[in-house]
C-alpha cells in the first residue's frame with residue numbers, strides 16, 4: 457500500500473460499523489474531500505443518506521458505497537485510482553487496479569438532478585481517465601482521453617462535474633489504456649435514484665458488475681492481453697463461493713442491477729421465480745414493453761435491472777448459464793475423460809507423479825475430491841451446501857428468501873431448512889427395467905460397444 461494511504465481513514469470496516477453518507481470530515485472542506493478506503497471484500501450494509509434528498513440506497517454485492525460531502529449544494533466524491541489487493545474467494549488474492557482500496561471501486565449513489573463533483577486522483581503508474589457510462593453530461597466530462605480530455609497523468613488529480621440528469625443504472629470505467637486497465641479491474645457502479653422516491657421503489661436493490669480475469673494458478677496479477685480465454689469469471693471481482701448471497705425477505709420486491717464489463721455475454725439465470733427486465737443503461741423499460749423471463753442475456757457493455765416478487769422461500773441459485781462461467785481457474789483446458797479407463801496407466805503415473813489424480817472419468821463429481829493445488833488459486837468446482845458439494849465456481853450465488861427478516865437485515869441466514877417431505881429423495885420402491893423402443897432404421901447400430909469406466913483408487 458502507498459504510504460500516503462496511511463493518513464486515510466478506514467471507513468466501513470466490517471458490517472457492524474454504521475457510517476452515514478455526508479459524514480466525510482469537514483476539516484478538509486476547503487481542499488479535496490477525503491477519499492474513504494475500504495479494506496474488506498464483504499458486502500457492506502446500505503449507506504443511508506444523511507444529507508441531500510432522500511432515496512432508498514442500494515446494496516453492492518461484496519462491495520460498498522462511497523461516502524460524500526455536501527459543499528454549497530454540490531455532492532463531492534473523491535476516487536483514488538490505485539493498485540489494490542482483492543480477495544477473489546477465500547484462498548486466493550489478486551493484485552489488481554481499482555479505486556479506494558477495492559476492485560471494483562465503490563458504488564456512487566446520487567439523486568436525479570443532483571449537482572455532482574468527482575475528484576479523481578491517479579496513483580497508477582500510467583495515465584487514466586474516468587468515463588461515466590450511460591450518463592447525459594457535457595461532452596468534456598465524458599472521460600474519453602484524447603477525445604474529450606487530456607488523460608490524467610500519474611500523481612495528478614482531475615475534477616469532473618455535471619448534473620445527474622437521468623435516473624437509472626450506470627457504471628464508470630477508464631477510457632485510457634482500456635484493455636489493460638479494465639483487465640486489471642478498474643470499474644465501478646453508479647446509481648442515480650429517481651427524484652420522486654416513490655417511483656420504481658423496491659424493498660431490496662442489489663448491484664454488481666460482471667468481470668473476468670486471467671490469472672495463472674499460483675500467480676496473482678492478471679494477464680492483461682487475454683481476449684477471450686479468461687479463467688476467473690467474477691461478480692464484483694469475486695468468484696463462488698466468495699460471492700455473498702443476496703438475502704431478501706419473503707414477498708419483498710427485489711431488484712438486481714447488473715453491468716457486464718467482460719469480453720463476452722452472460723445469460724443470467726434465476727431459479728424459482730420469474731422476473732422482468734425493468735431497466736437498461738438507457739432507462740426504465742415501460743411496463744407494457746416488459747415480458748416474463750427466468751434468464752436474460754447481458755451483452756458486453758450492457759446493464760440490466762431485473763425485478764421480481766420474492767414469493768418463494770428457499771435458497772435459489774442465481775448464475776450465469778454458460779457452464780464454463782461457473783467454474784474457476786483449474787477447470788479450463790482439461791481433456792474430456794468421460795468413459796476413459798485410466799486404471800491401467802494410473803499405477804505407472806503415480807510412481808512418477810505421486811500427486812497425480814485420474815480426473816473425471818465418470819463425468820462431474822470432482823467436487824468430492826480434494827487435489828493438491830498451487831498456492832493462491834481456486835479449485836474448479838467447489839462450495840458445500842447442506843446436502844453436499846455444490847460443484848460450482850465463478851458466476852454463481854444464491855438468492856436466500858426468508859420469512860420474518862428485518863427491513864435492513866442482509867446477514868446470511870445460513871442454509872434453508874426445507875419442510876419435511878419437500879426435498880427430492882431416493883426412491884425406495886421397486887425399480888423395474890425401463891422399457892425401450894426397439895432400434896429401427898438403417899442407421900441403428902447392430903451392437904454397441906460399451907467402455908466401462910474404471911474406479912478411482914488411491915486418492916482422496
Ligand SMILES: [Cu+2]
Pocket residue numbers: 689721722723776777778781851
Ligand atoms: Cu457467463
